Amino acid sequence: MKSIGHIYQTLYSELAQRSLDARFASDFPSDGRFVPVTVKDRKYWYFDRPAGDGSSKQDRSYVGPADDEEITKRVEAFKDLKADVRERRKIVSTLIREAYLPRPDKTAGDIVQALSDAGLFRLRGVLVGTVAYQAYSAMLGVRLENTAMLTGDADFAQFHSISAAVGDQLPPVLDVLRSVDGTFREVPHMNDGRLSTQFVSRSGYKVEFLTPNRGSDDNAGGPAPMPALGGAAAQPLRFLDFLIYQPERAVLLHGAGVPILVPAPERFAIHKLIVGSRRRTDGDGTAKSAKDRLQALTLMNAMIELRHKEDLADAYMEAWSRGPAWRDAISSSLRSYDDDERVGLQRSLSEGVQALGAKPADYGFRDDGDHS
Incomplete structure (x- = not known):
């Protein structure tokens, strides 16, 4: 098993810190931009971002007048953040091309990015499964077995107690997933068709939400409503409480780096x-x-x-x-x-x-x- 060079481990650490800083600092998605609009000789700021329906349309939202100093400060800070996005993209590219660290396939990366932007990891959701395994190479500074990284799904977990206690929730999960692929649909749970723990796209890519079941296997059949997950339920599984206890911060090497939570290795x-x-x-x-x-x-x-x-x-x-x-x-x-x-x-x-x-x-x- 080959370790990656110290310079690349340092780059990854820098990427992790800058990605986390950006997540806390940004009130606006990094795929958008502020635009000035003049109305009756007065300039206003609006925020444009892709509509999410695959077209070239932009969703525009009002921000405020340009002569409001606090608003303009936020616009300037966003410009700095956008510049940092470009720098972080370069770091991600370097880690992939030169250190040969793994990156997720585009669908998985886009899904994790969308759920991260929606607040899943802020609400103590944890990325689990093979997509999480892909993050350990960079975390540990070694090249792990590539054949163990192939997957056609993305799995996320959250303690029910956390989901019920945070007093916050994601936007509708189906809407978040459809911003990545408009063909995503809910899969009604076989034991309760009113709830869904799985979502699947036309191509067969599956997203599943899980939660610990600390009872017997007999209690793992029914879906668990999850107040914080934007309408998604979660499948209770035994042994999962052990897995997601005290998760660790990491960065998925996708785009400009996606800050995530994964189980301790x-x-x-x-x-x-x-x-x-x-x-x-x-x-x-x-x-x-x-x-x-x-x-x-x-x-x-x-x-x-x-x-x-x-x-x-x-x-x-x-x-x-x-x-x-x-x-x-x-x-x-x-x-x-x-x-x-x-x-x-x-x-x-x-x-x-x-x-x-x-x-x-x-x-x-x-x-x-x-x-x-």
């Missing part, structure tokens, strides 16, 4: 071990299981090489302590790896457990580092 890796052994074998479950386990293996090896062994072991210990179903799932996935890969992972995890002051035997390891 150690939680993502251990979660993939768990779900990789629990996929149903019908449909494409087997293929998804293989990809889950490949992502887990690749990410764990990267963290071990980067000397984040204790972080990985800490997440492992938390999951192991959750109960027999968690332990069985982890052990099953570890057994699926080749002997050399499995032994190396188990030895490193055992060493990490020991470094944290715990007994490896309490977490399924023998003295030689293998699972008992």
Whole structure:
């Protein structure tokens, strides 16, 4: 596994900070522009942005008179922000072309950008799944396995407690998605057709919203209404609370850089071990299981090489302590790896457990580092 150069890691850090600053500083979407309009010898500011219907039309909104100093200050600040957008685009391009870091496909990038602009991550939504996995190369400063990055969907998660408590909500999610692709439609949930957790485009691209289910699998069937998600419900899933606890900030290498929240990489890796052994074998479950386990293996090896062994072991210990179903799932996935890969992972995890002051035997390891 090859690390990217220090100069590119520094560039990524700069991009992350500037993207976050821009998200907080901008009251207006970066795809628009302020235009002066003179009416009866007095100049006013308006804001134009693409209509979103695929045409060349512009949606125009009134801002205020140009002789209002506070309004004009905001216009000038926006000019600086637009210049920063160009600079950030150059950084993104450099990281992709020269550091060979992955970027999402255009559809995924545009969807994440649209939901970010709408406020999803401000409302503590978390990008999960393979699109999130693509962000870890830049976060960790290594080139991860490309074959584990192919996907035809984008998944987002939010705790129901957060969705109910924030007192704010996205614009209608379907409208946000249709600003990217006008063919997006709601998919009525099979257990309650009044609610939708999934949205799909004519080309088959799927967007799904998820939320943790901390009960039994029997309670995961029905959709959960989510007050903050602009009319979308979410599919409850077990183990998801572990994944999205204390997410981390990152930047998706798309456009000028999209500030996002993703699971901590150690939680993502251990979660993939768990779900990789629990996929149903019908449909494409087997293929998804293989990809889950490949992502887990690749990410764990990267963290071990980067000397984040204790972080990985800490997440492992938390999951192991959750109960027999968690332990069985982890052990099953570890057994699926080749002997050399499995032994190396188990030895490193055992060493990490020991470094944290715990007994490896309490977490399924023998003295030689293998699972008992």
